[in-house]
Amino acid sequence: MGLVAATPLSRADDPRPDEAELRGAAEAAEYIAVRCLTDAPLGRVGLEIEAHCFDPADPLRRPGWNEIGEVLASLPALPGGSRVTVEPGGAVELSGPPLPGALAAIEAMAADQAVLRSAFAAAGLGLVPLGADPLRPASRVNPGARYAAMEQFFAASHTGSAGAAMMTSTASVQLNLDAGPRSGWSDRVQLAHALGPTMVAIAANSPLLGGEFSGWRSTRQRVWSRLDSARCGPVLGLDGTDPAADWTRYALKAPVMLVHAPEASPVSRYVPFADWADGRVLLGGRRAGVKDLDYHLTTLFPPVRPRGWLEIRYLDSVGDALWPALVFTLATLLDDPVAADAAADAVEPVATAWDVAARIGLADPRLHKAARRCLELVADQAPAPLRAGMDRLLGLAERARCPADDVADEVGRTGVPAMVARLARGQS
Secondary structure, three states: OOOOHHHHHHHHOOOOOOOOOOOOOHHHHHHHHOEEEHHHOOEEEEEEEEEEOOOOOOOOOOOOHHHHHHHHOOOOOOOOOOOEEEOOOOOEEEEOOOOEEEHHHHHHHHHHHHHHHHHHHHOOOOEOOHHHHHHHHOOOOOOHHHHHHHHHHHOOOHHHHHHHHHHHHHHEEEEEEOOOOOOHHHHHHHHHHHHHHHHHHHHEEEEOOEEEHHHHHOOOOOOOOOOOHHHHHHOOOOOOOOOHHHHHHHHHHHOOOEEEEOEEEEOOOOOOOHHHHHHOOOOEOOOOHHHHHHHHHOOOOOOOOEOEEEEEEEEOOOOOOOHHHHHHHHHHHEEEEEEEHHHHHHHHHHOOOOOHHHHHHHHHHHHHHHHHHHHHHHHOOHHHHHHHHHHHHHHHOOOOOOOOHHHHHHHHHHOHHHHHHHHHOOOO
């Protein structure tokens, strides 16, 4: 298994329940551990970028499934090779192919974004790059059986509000990076986690949700933190020295969300996957099979998810002026060995400060120091097309600001609907 655009896998909706049953949790553990990371050279970068779909003439209106589908049906082939999917609340996601290096991935994604936005603009719609929907209440438009069942699962597990917001009101920039050589997996996975709070603080771009200020710079991260930590919390174990074992334990302990019998059906009680694999609990009248395990893994949403490659999921969606610099920064800090060593030292004091980062961002002195150091490590390496964005990102960090602060300032001047309408029209 190699690095690929992850979206088609994460949207899988049809595991075959007639596959052979697993012989038990031990077999499931072996299956997970062997496949979760692939021994490969570093260098490839895949991107997935989401943006909320709005009607700039009526920002409170949520465009419907058929309306969005008509736009997508009119799309020509995208020049960068991205695939397009629609999230439960109507957010549109581009998932690019793996390419050699951050700059190639950035340029391909930017080309695809231009085509996509042009198509939506022609239909009178726009795409808004914010980490959380700042105006509309949570509401699902995607009719997929997976999402209907997920709604029921979250309601049954007493996280209905956070689950609905996660599915329909959040958007991100996601990096997919090679796992690298086996000898470096431990350090690499630990660094991917340790960088999380600092990068959350740098990229925070969601101070509002559903028309109200949340009190958090990254409300998107706040929403994810309110979900079950067994499904959405960090993967690392006590010492982080064996990431494959850590992921295996995490996945087997995580509760089963959905079972196909044959339609997707939520599991309304807490059943660790290990119990299903061992036959201590039967779901859908049967024991778990390999395809059920594959599907279970797509319902786990930690900030760093091993899928053969590393899927890094903790950045808020941000606009064109900043996302290329953010992507280049994070890819360089992980893939360049000199930058990685220095970054590990810089972020060590804030390696677990997820909530502080999401709540106050770079207003925290320790996060501010770590962010400036990380950006300084990368700035001189930025190629010419990215230097303006890097300068802008550095300027924000030097003033202990994140994109959410600019959003809050604009909302104070113009109000939320006007801000959303401007972004939906693609105005800088």
